[in-house]
Amino acid sequence: MKHPTPKATRHVNQNEGLIFEKSSSGKAAWKLPPLDVPEVDTAKLLGVSERKDLGHLPEVSEIEIIRHFTRLSTWNYAIDLGMYPLGSCTMKYNPRVNEVVVRLEGLANGHPYQPEKISQGALRIMQTLSECLIEITGMDAITLQPAAGAHGELTGLLMVRAHHHAKGNPRKKILIPDSAHGTNPATAAMVGYSVENLKSNERGMVEVSALEAQMNDEVAALMLTNPNTLGVFEQEIHKIAQIMHAKGGLLYMDGANMNALVGKVRPGDFGVDVMHLNLHKTFSTPHGGGGPGSGPVAVKKALEPFLPKPVVVQTADGTLGFEYNRPQSVGRVRSFYGNFGMFVRALAYILANGPDGLRQTTEDAVLNANYIRKGLEGVYDLPYSTPSMHEVVFSDRLQAKNGVKTMDIAKRLIDYGFHPYTTAFPLIVPGALMIEPTESEDKAEMDLFIDAMKSIAQEVEEDPQTVLDAPHTTRVSRLDETAAARKPVLRWRPGVKA
Amino acid sequence: MRYLPKSPADREAMLKAMGARSIDELFAPIPAEYRLNRDLKVPRQMAESEIVDWFRQRSKENGVEYTSFLGAGAYLHYRPVIIDSLISRGEFLTAYTPYQAEISQGTLQAIFEFQTMICELTGMEVANASMYDGSTAAAEAAMMAVRVTGRNSVLVATSLHPEYREVLATYAHHQGMPLATVGYTDVGRVNLKALEPAITPDTACVLIQSPNFFGTVEDVAAIAEIAHRRGTMLVVSIAEAVSLGIVEPPRDADIVAMEAQSFGVPVGFGGPYCGVIATREKFVRQMPGRLAGQTTDRNGKRGFVLTLATREQHIRREKATSNICTNQALVALMVNIFMTVYGKVGLKELATQNLAKTAYAADQFGKHASVLFSGAPRFNELVVRTSEDPYVINSRLLGHKLVGGLPLKKFYPELGNAALWCCTEMTTRSAIDTAVGMLAESEAEQPSGEHAVEEVAR
Numbered sequence: 001m002k003h004p005t006p007k008a009t010r011h012v013n014q015n016e017g018l019i020f021e022k023s024s025s026g027k028a029a030w031k032l033p034p035l036d037v038p039e040v041d042t043a044k045l046l047g048v049s050e051r052k053d054l055g056h057l058p059e060v061s062e063i064e065i066i067r068h069f070t071r072l073s074t075w076n077y078a079i080d081l082g083m084y085p086l087g088s089c090t091m092k093y094n095p096r097v098n099e100v101v102v103r104l105e106g107l108a109n110g111h112p113y114q115p116e117k118i119s120q121g122a123l124r125i126m127q128t129l130s131e132c133l134i135e136i137t138g139m140d141a142i143t144l145q146p147a148a149g150a151h152g153e154l155t156g157l158l159m160v161r162a163h164h165h166a167k168g169n170p171r172k173k174i175l176i177p178d179s180a181h182g183t184n185p186a187t188a189a190m191v192g193y194s195v196e197n198l199k200s201n202e203r204g205m206v207e208v209s210a211l212e213a214q215m216n217d218e219v220a221a222l223m224l225t226n227p228n229t230l231g232v233f234e235q236e237i238h239k240i241a242q243i244m245h246a247k248g249g250l251l252y253m254d255g256a257n258m259n260a261l262v263g264k265v266r267p268g269d270f271g272v273d274v275m276h277l278n279l280h281k282t283f284s285t286p287h288g289g290g291g292p293g294s295g296p297v298a299v300k301k302a303l304e305p306f307l308p309k310p311v312v313v314q315t316a317d318g319t320l321g322f323e324y325n326r327p328q329s330v331g332r333v334r335s336f337y338g339n340f341g342m343f344v345r346a347l348a349y350i351l352a353n354g355p356d357g358l359r360q361t362t363e364d365a366v367l368n369a370n371y372i373r374k375g376l377e378g379v380y381d382l383p384y385s386t387p388s389m390h391e392v393v394f395s396d397r398l399q400a401k402n403g404v405k406t407m408d409i410a411k412r413l414i415d416y417g418f419h420p421y422t423t424a425f426p427l428i429v430p431g432a433l434m435i436e437p438t439e440s441e442d443k444a445e446m447d448l449f450i451d452a453m454k455s456i457a458q459e460v461e462e463d464p465q466t467v468l469d470a471p472h473t474t475r476v477s478r479l480d481e482t483a484a485a486r487k488p489v490l491r492w493r494p495g496v497k498a
Numbered sequence: 499m500r501y502l503p504k505s506p507a508d509r510e511a512m513l514k515a516m517g518a519r520s521i522d523e524l525f526a527p528i529p530a531e532y533r534l535n536r537d538l539k540v541p542r543q544m545a546e547s548e549i550v551d552w553f554r555q556r557s558k559e560n561g562v563e564y565t566s567f568l569g570a571g572a573y574l575h576y577r578p579v580i581i582d583s584l585i586s587r588g589e590f591l592t593a594y595t596p597y598q599a600e601i602s603q604g605t606l607q608a609i610f611e612f613q614t615m616i617c618e619l620t621g622m623e624v625a626n627a628s629m630y631d632g633s634t635a636a637a638e639a640a641m642m643a644v645r646v647t648g649r650n651s652v653l654v655a656t657s658l659h660p661e662y663r664e665v666l667a668t669y670a671h672h673q674g675m676p677l678a679t680v681g682y683t684d685v686g687r688v689n690l691k692a693l694e695p696a697i698t699p700d701t702a703c704v705l706i707q708s709p710n711f712f713g714t715v716e717d718v719a720a721i722a723e724i725a726h727r728r729g730t731m732l733v734v735s736i737a738e739a740v741s742l743g744i745v746e747p748p749r750d751a752d753i754v755a756m757e758a759q760s761f762g763v764p765v766g767f768g769g770p771y772c773g774v775i776a777t778r779e780k781f782v783r784q785m786p787g788r789l790a791g792q793t794t795d796r797n798g799k800r801g802f803v804l805t806l807a808t809r810e811q812h813i814r815r816e817k818a819t820s821n822i823c824t825n826q827a828l829v830a831l832m833v834n835i836f837m838t839v840y841g842k843v844g845l846k847e848l849a850t851q852n853l854a855k856t857a858y859a860a861d862q863f864g865k866h867a868s869v870l871f872s873g874a875p876r877f878n879e880l881v882v883r884t885s886e887d888p889y890v891i892n893s894r895l896l897g898h899k900l901v902g903g904l905p906l907k908k909f910y911p912e913l914g915n916a917a918l919w920c921c922t923e924m925t926t927r928s929a930i931d932t933a934v935g936m937l938a939e940s941e942a943e944q945p946s947g948e949h950a951v952e953e954v955a956r
Binding site for chain 1: 532556562594605768794810
């Protein structure tokens with residue numbers, strides 16, 4: 001590469017085939033204890049239902065498995081390696097104590113149907129986390145059951161629908177700004193609502209007059225992300241809430257960007273009726289390569305009767321229990337009680353922070369985003385000059401003149417030792433570069449990032465081909481996604497060598 | 499705060515660099531009247547040692563050192579230690595969804611291997627990268643059948659996990675998806691005589707579970723034959739994945755919606771778990787959830803990418819196959835490692851041990867109580883009916899650090915004093931003998947009226 005980067009150095013990593021390619025008959029990585037009951041005749045017990053053949057499951061030894069997955073792991077980028085500035089994803093540090101406490105025996109092996117008498121520890125964790133999240137959001141009640149953010153949206157809109165239904169008319173539409181996450185309209189469709197788009201104004205915010213014009217008694221709710229996907233706080237949020245409430249509508253807040261608000265302002269205080277949180281974003285539970293997440297939904301008092309069941313309650317004798325008798329509940333959205341392991345981790349994070357730590361975290365997240373904004377302003381086009389909160393959105397307008405797009409810059413960033421930012425989102429910014437550093441980055445790491453982005457901008461001027469051909473330093477480069485989709489190969493088959 | 503990598507001087511320097519006087523300036527966009535000018539009322543900042551102590555206390559209050567006979571969708575199997583060694587690697591644990599394929603090949607190849615092994619085990623042709631859990635996978639599979647067939651209603655076996663049925667009802671409610679049910683016979687299997695007439699021209703799919711909620715292995719081929727004759731798809735839910743080691747997979751199904759928790763995922767008070775949908779190649783474009791596919795890079799080298807994204811919400815928005823965005827990647831990795839450890843031979847052996855323990859338990863329980871549904875094969879669960887209320891029996895067992903079977907009264911009142919007991923390779927003969935002995939005592943004595951009863955099933 002033309003500009004050597006102080007952030008990263010190429011080094012050798014191991015090649016590794018598919019696990020099936022290492023398999024051979026007779027190797028094993030398991031050993032079961034001797035059976036302490038009589039052996040059984042499986043054919044007699046199962047008859048025609050007996051399975052004779054397990055197909056091409058691998059046969060390998062333990063050391064091969066360790067090497068296989070360790071080698072694969074080294075092909076991944078991760079927060080543990082460096083800054084992961086994916087906008088909207090809040091890739092913050094995942095504390096290790098969280099991983100320790102979730103593996104404590106009573107929590108790891110607790111059965112969801114074990115008697116409440118011996119489930120008080122789990123119930124207390126759920127209750128304590130609920131209380132903390134209610135306080136953080138300024139709402140009145142919460143369900144922890146949804147398994148992810150989009151699942152939380154589904155749960156929230158089910159409650160919106162139940163609320164309107166109880167008032168005699170479920171209404172027909174959900175208003176969604178054009179800057180919204182794709183999950184918002186997809187969720188509205190799943191709850192049987194039609195979607196009406198709300199255009200953003202030139203400052204990147206909801207145009208209050210447009211909302212006023214579009215709001216009527218057919219609209220069930222507005223789904224708003226705040227700060228929105230441009231990282232901009234909806235300054236007229238109180239007017240927005242008023243307009244919705246005046247016509248009997250509800251204000252739903254997508255809490256994806258809650259990392260900008262914790263300890264500084266509470267959605268419940270600015271008029272939000274229902275919102276979901278992403279424990280895997282704001283509350284540090286690991287993304288794990290795409291999940292598991294957890295998407296609690298907090299609501300105002302009026303929506304409480306509609307929470308999914310069961311809910312955790314205090315019983316007469318002071319112990320905690322689950323309450324199932326909830327006649328107005330929207331029902332169940334997941335088996336058992338949700339992603340309990342994520343509750344443990346999120347609560348451990350809150351306890352490690354306390355009120356002062358949570359506030360400092362938010363301040364640092366906003367400080368970092370604005371520092372990057374300042375560092376790159378003028379180098380990259382800033383389509384909206386409205387103040388940024390926890391993330392900043394640039395566009396590739398200046399680089400596109402040389403034929404270089406946001407995805408090319410992103411790929412080149414890999415050579416500089418960084419994970420790319422979010423590309424091409426939000427949709428209202430053509431060629432978007434959406435950058436969210438989170439609070440977890442020190443000044444030196446961000447200076448390296450700013451330098452890398454400046455260096456790439458310079459390359460775009462002097463030698464755009466280098467950027468267009470990036471990444472140059474990875475195991476594979478520019479994989480053929482079109483071919484992958486046209487003739488999908490979604491599994492390994494014996495005898496087919498790559 | 500120990501997670502924050504900045505000194506006060508760093509913060510000062512950064513503010514200065516951007517020409518801001520104070521941090522408050524950066525929060526100016528928030529209208530003053532809404533700003534929080536006090537501390538949040540959450541517990542004070544705790545030291546790491548205090549956090550560990552606090553959770554250790556909670557763990558102690560949560561049934562440590564009990565031997566449990568509970569299954570019912572959450573199964574305690576041994577977890578090989580290398581699962582946690584490997585998933586704790588930061589490169590797996592702290593990576594995002596593998597959208598940037600060049601620096602996510604580890605996650606992507608692991609998903610590709612996962613998809614392959616799920617196909618091999620289920621007898622299906624394609625499998626996705628995972629869903630939230632078995633209950634939502636079943637609901638999403640039913641919605642998928644609606645899309646494929648253009649029909650609207652779903653016929654559900656009452657022997658499908660009751661909580662899966664509840665989730666399906668929630669999902670179906672606003673989608674114009676009427677639900678009908680088909681019951682079970684006295685051998686605990688789907689009532690085939692009732693099945694055929696219950697299928698209407700509007701039935702998109704028949705949704706069953708096998709082994710079903712009672713642990714009974716269904717006659718999938720017979721059900722498929724009836725469903726297909728009526729132009730209806732068959733969706734089979736599998737809640738106990740270990741059964742696939744010894745029970746013939748539902749090869750005649752059109753969609754398999756499974757819960758893979760049994761494969762190395764902690765019982766963990768109910769989650770996170772690992773749902774999966776597997777199906778026929780011809781239906782792949784109607785399948786929800788992420789998919790990894792093989793391709794080549796510009797130098798012709800094999801690599802993997804997320805593919806067929808045009809089904810998904812970030813592209814299709816309100817026209818997507820589902821709103822699902824995340825999968826359960828790290829949990830799917832546990833499942834993947836578990837399948838790799840046991841492999842072709844070990845999984846069969848493991849499943850056979852489960853079968854043997856349960857057969858032994860059925861024999862022993864059968865000496866003192868009535869073991870229902872013995873006319874059809876079962877895997878690792880059995881339904882035991884006693885003369886005494888199972889809640890009372892369980893209360894007594896609890897005093898001896900045993901958690902008895904799940905009383906079924908709440909879900910199946912018609913079964914009376916029945917409970918669902920589960921035995922895995924972790925269940926010792928002596929635990930079975932002790933439980934049977936304690937149950938036998940009361941069965942011999944005859945129930946004696948009022949007891950302090952702890953509700954086990956909720």
